[in-house]
Amino acid sequence: MTGDREKRMAMDEQLVLDGNAAGGLLAAAYGADVTSWRGRCVHCGTISVVATLRVYVGGPGTVLRCPVCAGVVIRIAETPTGLRLDERGMAELGPGR
Numbered sequence: 001m002t003g004d005r006e007k008r009m010a011m012d013e014q015l016v017l018d019g020n021a022a023g024g025l026l027a028a029a030y031g032a033d034v035t036s037w038r039g040r041c042v043h044c045g046t047i048s049v050v051a052t053l054r055v056y057v058g059g060p061g062t063v064l065r066c067p068v069c070a071g072v073v074i075r076i077a078e079t080p081t082g083l084r085l086d087e088r089g090m091a092e093l094g095p096g097r
């Protein structure tokens with residue numbers, strides 16, 4: 001069962017950061033500094049500032065999750081042809097409001 005235990009530990013070690021940590025990557029994806037933008041989580045309806053999202057790195061791509069329900073709101077993957085942005089989990093993303 002050593003294998004399972006190691007797998008679980010590896011997942012625990014996945015880095016959890018806040019939205020500011022992904023600021024550079026987000027800026028590259030959106031072409032603007034979006035850390036002060038707000039959006040609504042489509043999973044629970046919470047409106048969050050991007051900087052307060054929980055950022056998971058170390059998996060395939062970077063995943064931003066809602067700080068309330070932990071639902072995936074934004075995914076960014078770096079591919080050989082550029083950044084792929086998936087923000088289906090975040091509605092009405094935009095500056096101020």
Ligand SMILES: [Zn+2]
Binds near residue numbers: 041042044045067070
């Ligand atoms: Zn949520």
